[in-house]
Amino acid sequence: RVYALTGEDVEVSDDSGGSWSLLAAGYGFEALVPDPQRPGTLWAAGPDGLFRSDDGGRTWIPAGDGIPQATPVTAIALDPVDRDVLYTGTLRNGVFKSVDGGLTWEPLGTGLEGFGVRFLVIDPRDRSHLYAGTDVAGVMKIRQSGD
Numbered sequence: 001r002v003y004a005l006t007g008e009d010v011e012v013s014d015d016s017g018g019s020w021s022l023l024a025a026g027y028g029f030e031a032l033v034p035d036p037q038r039p040g041t042l043w044a045a046g047p048d049g050l051f052r053s054d055d056g057g058r059t060w061i062p063a064g065d066g067i068p069q070a071t072p073v074t075a076i077a078l079d080p081v082d083r084d085v086l087y088t089g090t091l092r093n094g095v096f097k098s099v100d101g102g103l104t105w106e107p108l109g110t111g112l113e114g115f116g117v118r119f120l121v122i123d124p125r126d127r128s129h130l131y132a133g134t135d136v137a138g139v140m141k142i143r144q145s146g147d
Contacts, residue, residue, distance in 0.1 A: 089117025
């Protein structure tokens with residue numbers, strides 16, 4: 001399955017992009033990440049926060065418990081080994097981490113508050129390093145203590 005964000009909508013292709021069908025309309029998501037360890041689960045970031053779908057994108061539920069209300073979420077990263085660890089980047093509230101599969105979120109305290117975090121990448125060689133691409137400060141390497 002291949003997913004695409006097209007303006008306000010989410011589209012899906014089951015034939016490697018040969019044909020597309022509308023999956024969800026009007027959400028305006030900025031990032032969409034399928035969860036490789038939970039088939040059918042998708043994570044989506046958008047101006048109205050963080051959302052999760054457990055049915056392949058047909059329905060979406062808010063999933064940002066701990067992220068300040070009305071915070072635009074702009075990036076998502078899933079730990080490739082530990083299925084319970086996820087990260088989100090926000091427009092102005094920094095980076096958040098979940099260690100319980102996205103049920104709750106805590107601020108990571110990286111000093112990126114006030115910056116728009118546009119992408120997050122976990123270093124595959126050392127998962128204690130997270131890279132955050134921002135709209136002003138460039139790419140920042142975040143070392144997480146205790147991981």
